[in-house]
Amino acid sequence: MQHISESSLNELPSRVKYLRDFIGFTSDDAAALHAARDVVAPLVPTIVxxxxxxLLSFDITSKAFVPRQTGYSGKAPTKLSELSLEHPQIKFRKDFLAGYLAKLVTMDYEKIETWQYLDKVGLMHTGQAGFAHRVTKPALRVEYIHCAILLGYVEDILVNTVINHPDLDLNARAANKNSMFVMPPGPNQQPLYRVTVEMDLNPFLPVSYVTKIYRCGGGGHTELIGEFAFAVNNKRAVIRMGDTTTxxxxxLYSVNSSPRHFNWILGNRLHWDCRQVLEDGSPRCVCYLPSDAGVRSSTSSTPESRGLDIAIFTPPPPDRSPPLPDATLLVYPYGHQLLDEIIVSALVVERMLTR
Structure with missing residues (x-):
């Protein structure tokens, strides 16, 4: 366990180190930001x-833009109804945000001056001056809740923009550690699917990890094909594909109570047999179709006779120390028409094996 002294956080370098260690921000992440510069720059006006x-869709955030803004010399609004994207004072504020976004993808994150600037940006929203030019200006105080949700909103825009952009290389797009791509073999290929994992903190449900699977199309477009959620400390698990949520x-249920052999009946009937373990500890999961799919009930837990193998999925060994090898998925020709279900069910099965 890493020890962090509370008093050490009074010093900016210590705070920066703690922040970087906590979120895992490395030089590779900084390089990914820089790689995204040419993609983000043309989109800054739209993002702003x-x-x-x-901000202007809620009165609680809009009211901060009614008073005259520091450095603005034009006509200030007198009431909320006068605010719009075209108001001169809002245009003035938009220019500041555009400059800030440009800095985020160009700054040198190894220099303390970068963090000093970011620290001052945060400080100036707490009622303190932050920057020298604000010492004689009226105090600016924005409650943390508004800052946090706005940063989350901006992050969502930027992540989706970058991760779906076809002109960025795979390493730059995959810098988001909660996302991965399913790639076809061979160099310079476009991803077939994108998989994301996030936490669902719905206060009325058990805390869950939600996995979403998107099919990648041309021009960086993606389509959600399925998602499933496993509760962290609860047996609750739900899945959605198409119009079906269940x-x-x-x-998915086990065959003869085996923890490594499964029936899948959401849509097409598939079977996953993961009882074989390779020498390195990786499970070898074979997906096959039952030979008599039209005879047995789809709710039967009795294994049908084995029919056509359509895919082999080999996830990393669950007990191996990082870095883990890439998971591999081999899909036979007949399985291509069932690829969406193979991808979704393979990820569900893998989660069942490591649950």
Whole structure:
């Protein structure tokens, strides 16, 4: 366990080190930001408009833009109804945000001056001056909740923009550690699927990890094909594909109570047999179709006779120390028409094996 002294956080270098260690921000992440510069730069005006459209859609955030802004010399609004994206004072604020976004993808994150600037940006929103030019200006105080949700909103815009952009190389797009791509073999290939994992903190449900699977199309477009959620400290698990949402137990269940052999009945009937373990500890999961799929009930837990193998999925060994090898998925020709279900069910099965 890494020890962090509370008193050490009074010093900026210590705070920066703690922040970087906590979120895992490395030089590779900084390089990914720099690689995204040419993609983000042309989109800054659109992103800024989206941000201010959001801010002006709530009165609690809009009211901060009614008073005359520091450095603005034009006509100030007198009431909320006068605010719009075209108001001169809002345009003035938009220019500041555009400059800030440009800095984020160009700054040298190894220099303390970068963090000093970011620290001052945060400080100036707490009622303190932050920057020298604000010492004689009226105090600016924005409650943390508004800062946090706005940063989350901007992050969502930027991540989706970057991760779906076809002109960025795979390493730059995959810098988001909660996302991965399913890639075809061979160099310079475009991803077939994108898989993301996030936490669902719905206060009325058990805390869950939600996995979403998107099919990648041309021009960086993606389509959500399925998602499933496993509760962290609870047996609750749900899955959605297309128009069907159901408990996982209604879509996947074990054969003869085996923890490594499964029936999948959400859509097409598939079987996953993961009882073979390779020498390195990786499970070898074979997906096959039952030979008599039209005879047995789809809710039967009795294994049908084995039919056609359509895919082999080999996830990393669950007990191996990082770095883990890449998972591999071999899909036979007949399985191509069932690829969406193979991908989704393979990820569900892998989660069942490591649960």
């Amino acid at each position: 408009d989206m941000v201010y459209e959001k 408990r996982l137990s209604s879509a």
